[in-house]
Structure formats: C-alpha cells, structure tokens
Amino acid sequence: MVKRNYSFEKRQKELAKKKKKAEKLQRKQERKDGDPQEHDEDEDHQETGHSPQDQDG
Template identity: 80%
Template sequence: MAKKPNYSYEKRQKELAKAKKKAEKLRQKQERKDSRPDDDSSTQDEPETAPAISPDADA
C-alpha cells in the first residue's frame, strides 16, 4: 500500500516559506530606507512656497 501524503505538513512548510520570504522583503525594504541619503529627506520636509491666491481675487 502506498504512503499517504501529509498535506498538513506541506501546508505548514509552505506557510513558513511564505513568512520567511515576507520577512526578508521587509528587512531589505528597511535597509534601503535606512541607507537613503539624508539630503533627499530634508528637501522633502520643506514645502515649496507658492504665492497665496485667494478665491476672491478674480472679483
């Protein structure tokens, strides 16, 4: 008689592999974020100033 496959084990292994891959992607994303130069982030914090136009200016 042939051995019955253990689907629970296969499913668990697949879930573990998926969780490991997700954790690795998250770690790499965090590394990229941390390695970004500080120069770029400081320019994003300062909004560009534009002349204020009031809605009543046309009237």
C-alpha cells in the same frame, strides 16, 4: 500505499512565505535607513547589467 501528509506540506509553504516576507521587509527597512535614490540606481544596474545611459533611446 502511503498517505501524503498535506498538513506538513502546507506548513512548509507557509513558513517559506513567512521567511520570504520577513526578508523583503528587512530589505525595505535597510533601504529606508540609507539613501533611497542610491539604492534604486544600484539595483537597476544589477538587474539589467548596465546603467540607464547605456540604453539606446
């Protein structure tokens, strides 16, 4: 029976987390460099598929 290499799996998870964190930090930096209001509205529009005016209150 083959022994699982948990150290390798753990290292891969850590690398994935580190990469994701770096990407998130980079997005925050890009957002900071530009106009934050403009980016927030664009993200909301992309996530929901419509602008806030389209919603019935």
